[in-house]
Amino acid sequence: ISADWALEKRKKLDTDIYCITAEEYSRGRTNIEVVAQMIEAGIKIIQYREKDKKLIDKYRECVQIREMTQKAGVTFIVNDHVDLAMMIRADGVHIGQDDLPVEKVRELVGERMIIGVSTHSPEQAQKAVAGGADYIGVGPIYRTFTKKDVCQPVGLEYLEYVVQNIDIPFVAIGGIKEHNVLEVKRAGAKCIAMVTEIVGADDIKAKIESIRRRLTW
Numbered sequence: 548i549s550a551d552w553a554l555e556k557r558k559k560l561d562t563d564i565y566c567i568t569a570e571e572y573s574r575g576r577t578n579i580e581v582v583a584q585m586i587e588a589g590i591k592i593i594q595y596r597e598k599d600k601k602l603i604d605k606y607r608e609c610v611q612i613r614e615m616t617q618k619a620g621v622t623f624i625v626n627d628h629v630d631l632a633m634m635i636r637a638d639g640v641h642i643g644q645d646d647l648p649v650e651k652v653r654e655l656v657g658e659r660m661i662i663g664v665s666t667h668s669p670e671q672a673q674k675a676v677a678g679g680a681d682y683i684g685v686g687p688i689y690r691t692f693t694k695k696d697v698c699q700p701v702g703l704e705y706l707e708y709v710v711q712n713i714d715i716p717f718v719a720i721g722g723i724k725e726h727n728v729l730e731v732k733r734a735g736a737k738c739i740a741m742v743t744e745i746v747g748a749d750d751i752k753a754k755i756e757s758i759r760r761r762l763t764w
């Protein structure tokens with residue numbers, strides 16, 4: 548039974564583009580509108596990431612997004628809030644280095660829920676794997692201003708370490724745009740996360756299609 552869940556989780560993570568919300572960069576569009584467009588464009592993983600809203604407002608948005616993603620068969624991950632992720636039956640939760648310890652989060656959520664952990668170094672990657680993470684975030688690859696407490700770019704070097712040494716799925720993130728996405732793919736990333744490049748696009752659907760075309764070059 549436990550192997551079944553492992554396979555199920557792997558399938559949910561098996562995709563090319565990982566989209567993350569950020570209403571402040573969405574040019575007047577709500578998270579709900581942005582998510583609807585991502586789903587329409589065929590995106591298979593969406594993370595709800597919203598730093599400055601009241602928890603009750605995050606809850607209300609997540610309930611709606613859970614309904615939308617469920618209908619569309621899209622994997623839904625909630626950033627930071629383990630309780631919120633469990634409450635709305637998200638597919639997973641994503642935690643950072645300053646959040647609760649991954650092995651404790653695992654105790655809480657059980658083995659069915661996906662846990663993603665942001666990492667910036669080989670030590671952090673190994674710790675996340677040992678603690679029971681299902682995937683790791685790898686970055687920031689390039690300079691980004693989207694994350695307030697972001698560390699210096701780790702470049703493609705750390706990504707290459709992960710490609711060669713880490714056996715769980717990983718997602719490259721940080722400063723990735725249409726113009727450099729192929730470079731990240733060629734360095735070995737199968738799944739690539741973008742925030743502002745997608746939520747801040749004039750036409751979200753057209754941007755996703757255009758990134759997809761580039762990934763197949």
Ligand code: TZP
Nearest residue numbers: 687691693721722741742743
């Ligand atoms: N974690 C590492 S970098 C980052 C996060 C959430 C922000 C990435 O945003 P963008 O706009 O794709 O550079």
Ligand code: MG
Nearest residue numbers: 627642643646
């Ligand atoms: Mg966090």
